Amino acid sequence: MAGRAPSLEAIGMTKVFGPLVALDDVSIKVEAGSFHALLGENGAGKSTLVKCIMGFYSADKGQVRLDGQEVAIRSPRDARANGIGMVYQQFTLVPCLTGAENLVISRADAPAVIDWAKEKKHLDAFMAEMPFRVPMNTPVSSLSAGEKQKLEILKLLYLDQRFMILDEPTSVLTPGEADEMLGLLGGMADRKEITVLMISHKFREVKAFCDHFTVLRRGRFTGAGDAKAVSVPEMSAMMIGDTAIRERAARKKHNEGADRLELAGLFAEDNDGLPAIRSVNLKVKAGEIVGIAGVSGNGQSALVEALSGQRPLSDGGIYINGEFFRPKRGSFDRYKVFGLPEEPLKNATVPRMSVAENLAFRSFDKPPVAKLGWWMSPGPMREKARELIARYRVKTQGPDAPIETLSGGNVQRAVLARELSGDVDVLIVANPCFGLDFASVADIRSQIMEQRNRGAAVLLVSEDLDEILELADRVAVMSGGTINYVARIEDTDRNTIGQHMAGH
Amino acid sequence: MTAETADSTAIPAKAGPSLGLLRLAEAVSIPVGALLVSAVLFALFLLAIGKDPIQFYQLIWTGGFGSSFSIQNSLQRAAPLILTGLAFAIPARIGLTMIGGEGALVLGGFSAAAIAIPLVSNAVPVPLTLFVMALTAVVSGGLWVGFTGWLKYARGVNETIASLLMSYIAIAIMNFFVEGALRDPASANKPSTMPIGDAYRVGAIPGTEVHWGFAAGVVLALLLWVLMSRTTFGFAARMTGGNLRAARAQGLPVGWLMVVCCAIAGACAGLAGFFEVAAIHGQANASLVAGYGFTGILVAFLARQNPLAVIPVAILFGALAAAGGVIQRRMGMPDATILVLQGMMFVVLLVSETFYGRLKLFQPRATGERT
Numbered sequence: 001m002a003g004r005a006p007s008l009e010a011i012g013m014t015k016v017f018g019p020l021v022a023l024d025d026v027s028i029k030v031e032a033g034s035f036h037a038l039l040g041e042n043g044a045g046k047s048t049l050v051k052c053i054m055g056f057y058s059a060d061k062g063q064v065r066l067d068g069q070e071v072a073i074r075s076p077r078d079a080r081a082n083g084i085g086m087v088y089q090q091f092t093l094v095p096c097l098t099g100a101e102n103l104v105i106s107r108a109d110a111p112a113v114i115d116w117a118k119e120k121k122h123l124d125a126f127m128a129e130m131p132f133r134v135p136m137n138t139p140v141s142s143l144s145a146g147e148k149q150k151l152e153i154l155k156l157l158y159l160d161q162r163f164m165i166l167d168e169p170t171s172v173l174t175p176g177e178a179d180e181m182l183g184l185l186g187g188m189a190d191r192k193e194i195t196v197l198m199i200s201h202k203f204r205e206v207k208a209f210c211d212h213f214t215v216l217r218r219g220r221f222t223g224a225g226d227a228k229a230v231s232v233p234e235m236s237a238m239m240i241g242d243t244a245i246r247e248r249a250a251r252k253k254h255n256e257g258a259d260r261l262e263l264a265g266l267f268a269e270d271n272d273g274l275p276a277i278r279s280v281n282l283k284v285k286a287g288e289i290v291g292i293a294g295v296s297g298n299g300q301s302a303l304v305e306a307l308s309g310q311r312p313l314s315d316g317g318i319y320i321n322g323e324f325f326r327p328k329r330g331s332f333d334r335y336k337v338f339g340l341p342e343e344p345l346k347n348a349t350v351p352r353m354s355v356a357e358n359l360a361f362r363s364f365d366k367p368p369v370a371k372l373g374w375w376m377s378p379g380p381m382r383e384k385a386r387e388l389i390a391r392y393r394v395k396t397q398g399p400d401a402p403i404e405t406l407s408g409g410n411v412q413r414a415v416l417a418r419e420l421s422g423d424v425d426v427l428i429v430a431n432p433c434f435g436l437d438f439a440s441v442a443d444i445r446s447q448i449m450e451q452r453n454r455g456a457a458v459l460l461v462s463e464d465l466d467e468i469l470e471l472a473d474r475v476a477v478m479s480g481g482t483i484n485y486v487a488r489i490e491d492t493d494r495n496t497i498g499q500h501m502a503g504h
Numbered sequence: 505m506t507a508e509t510a511d512s513t514a515i516p517a518k519a520g521p522s523l524g525l526l527r528l529a530e531a532v533s534i535p536v537g538a539l540l541v542s543a544v545l546f547a548l549f550l551l552a553i554g555k556d557p558i559q560f561y562q563l564i565w566t567g568g569f570g571s572s573f574s575i576q577n578s579l580q581r582a583a584p585l586i587l588t589g590l591a592f593a594i595p596a597r598i599g600l601t602m603i604g605g606e607g608a609l610v611l612g613g614f615s616a617a618a619i620a621i622p623l624v625s626n627a628v629p630v631p632l633t634l635f636v637m638a639l640t641a642v643v644s645g646g647l648w649v650g651f652t653g654w655l656k657y658a659r660g661v662n663e664t665i666a667s668l669l670m671s672y673i674a675i676a677i678m679n680f681f682v683e684g685a686l687r688d689p690a691s692a693n694k695p696s697t698m699p700i701g702d703a704y705r706v707g708a709i710p711g712t713e714v715h716w717g718f719a720a721g722v723v724l725a726l727l728l729w730v731l732m733s734r735t736t737f738g739f740a741a742r743m744t745g746g747n748l749r750a751a752r753a754q755g756l757p758v759g760w761l762m763v764v765c766c767a768i769a770g771a772c773a774g775l776a777g778f779f780e781v782a783a784i785h786g787q788a789n790a791s792l793v794a795g796y797g798f799t800g801i802l803v804a805f806l807a808r809q810n811p812l813a814v815i816p817v818a819i820l821f822g823a824l825a826a827a828g829g830v831i832q833r834r835m836g837m838p839d840a841t842i843l844v845l846q847g848m849m850f851v852v853l854l855v856s857e858t859f860y861g862r863l864k865l866f867q868p869r870a871t872g873e874r875t
Contacts, residue, residue: 310752329755339753347753350746361743361754365736374736400524 005195006067006083006163007032008053013062015048022048023059024219030163030212032067033192035185037206037227038199039239040216041295041465046199049216050165054086055079066163080108085161087152089168095141099134099151103158126158132184146177153185157194166198170205182209203232203502215239236498240465250446252453257286258321260457261426265316268306276302277481280316284457286425289448291472292461292483295501299481300461301342304430307459308339310347320426333362336425340432340448342461344415351404355396356385358403359418392417409440416447424451430461445471465497479503530866535806538856542849549844555835567830568823579714582822584609586721587776588800589807589814590728591649591769595663596809597732598765599745600656604667605773606797607674608648612641612774613781614678617697617788618686620781624700633704638778645774646767648674653766657759663766675793682789696789706783717779722815724772729811741765773797799825802850821846 008030015023023045030036040046052059055073063070066082073079079086093102104110104119123136134151135143143151149169156164164185170178186209188194200206206213210227215238223238261284270276277299284290294300305311307318309327318325320335331337341347349358360381363369368380385399394414396406403411412432419427429448433441448471452458462468468475475492477485477500485500547557568578591605616637623633652670655661681687683695706716732738744751744758751758776796785791803821807813828842 308753309755310749327755329757332755341753346747347749350743350750352746353742357739360739361750364739370736376734376736376739400522 004162005033005192008163009065011063013059015059021219026221028214030197033189034212035189035196035210037210037213044216045219083161084163085156086165087169091148093140099136106155162194164196168199217241233495236495240494240498259283260286262319267315268302268311268313279482284459286457287455288473289452289458289460289471291468291475292478293468294478296463298478300478304461307428338419338424339428342431344411348415349403352402354400355403356382356399359385359388388417424456427451427456427458526866531808534856534859538852542852546845546848563830564827567827576713577826578823579718581825582818583717583721584776584796585803585818585821587772588797589803589818591773592801592804593809594769595765597745598741601664602667604649604671605800607671608645608770608773609777609797610678610792611648611674612645613777613792614788615644616641616778617781620700621698641774641778642771646771649770650763650767653763657762694789696787699787715783725811725815805853
């Protein structure tokens, strides 16, 4: 089996989605039998690149060469036929079937009626050659995450896919499981049995297990090299870039305010009951923006959900001006807490309700919209809506149009109008500019800065480090569900932040 | 920027019919179109079994609306359908698919009949007895469906399955008592509770033979329409139904809202049960399990969960039911024929749901202003 590892080269890959250039003339060379890391921030184009190689997308330009021969990959089926396989972040095994059954049914040529005795014999012969074991006769649902991940890799080997693309394969594993699995893959690559291309954020793993790496930033190739020879700061410089920080939004200098918002030992669980955030401690002063940086999926969204009442806390408490804060409607009003959640159409609006109704979410149960606390009059509601639409320049067909008919930037502006038109003491913002055009971005950032200048405590969760560097007074880095680094923005730099983002 | 401001504030004047009008036109045309399509399909079915579709639809008309008698018959049958239609429509507004109207109706009717036994035997005044009966029906129905709503909110139990199963439990509870402890010894062939007696019956609306349940249904539909469209409660419920995450982020008490909407639904169905007992049967027995709860789902669907629209739709279905007997006699078809028609309507209606927002006719004219 040795010496069967293929080499793969992608040359000049370009992929454009509408106005967005996701991949701009990117080339990558993966030698046969190497363990190659693909590094980059969110949105750098890593997934687009591997999806082009896998045939999920067809690249607008560029070619893929396998063992020096150009291959045409138009669909995942072509990739499979060429021996290119992928392990995804989420498992793709059927939980109620056994490992053996999963392998057999994954075959493209699995017969309609399966002769299990024969297949078992084949499998046993196959397993005898494998360097590691997974229980093959128990349902996949009873396997540990590490075993499932190994089974995913076995599946690729079983299907004879010897060029493996792994998409952050260790994100679901414990550090021990991760090291074991990466060690096994490294060993197989050394024996030239397989070639691995691994998307990763974790420098430690890259340094310990990979031999080569390629870095992308904003859809472009920014560097490649020998993973053992190049240092972590150099890699993170390629990843994050050292471009000059853009002119900051006008920031008013003022004396430090009092502690306004305090998160004290917050714990919360994700939808599967696993810890999503653990022991999050943070203080935000009045008139200060604290930016929470981090790689997506390290607990930031759970934190925002917990602060905005969408996710219960399992332990800890939120305090505002030293008083216990429960994220309920009355408290939002009393402590003047407002929020700009990420994906506003999903988190902050009811798509089918009208713009006027959506603009009234904070005020529908208070005068003048509500009389006696329960009777609503549409007149004042529309009047207020017209005023906000004009003031915040929301482009809509009118106050009665369903908000889902607005463009993304205008939905965000409508939410901004609703949340920022009053008196704000605490503002919780998450990825406010995600997917918006430059004009909207500048507009929204200056609105956030204006709230800070007026004395609001602003918590800004963002996956865009540039945004945090532009807006924040202090930065906190979230990794593995907790905050492991806090610093004043003057006292830190991209590389330090980047390394803490990667879990150092 | 000035151009945008002007556009955003004053649109309807030039841009064709107003948005509200378009949405109303869409909400009326699509269900009506679906009804027509199902009528055509059913006509094909009739042709296939060698019956005359024209005669069929004529009979539906005469049987449902042809005479004063048939109109009153239709309205009488519409009464429980308005209430069970509301029982589906209100939870639907908060995003719950509650199909437990049948169970709440049966339980409401049964509990009203059961509480009537001591009251009647102690000769409690008629108005007080009826009031207590109605209250019992409303409370028991409300608790029954409210509990299902609580299960959904607190334990994540699928409300559709739970409410369906709870219906069977409700029917079993009635059967248990009607065939046991509360059985009237005189009801030999059809186990029933003790009759409340003619003196305790709910009468007809003056000048008609339609019992007061119809009036109660109409009034409740109006009240619930006001509740859902003009009060903070209805607004909060629609927010929750439209986007649970956004409702939570606004700090709304979504669990409480869900439970209350379900309790309102159960109360409506329970009240329907009360009228079935107090105005029609005079006692609780298996006749309560007549499928009104399930037809109510169809009514609410056709009414687009709008409490006001529930009234005419319920009358239409009341007419269909009223015409069932005529069809049976005059065309020699089983009375289940009407069920076939209803089933066909339901399927076509479900398909028609996919047309909302997709028909060009009902979309505002593109203004070219969107970014």
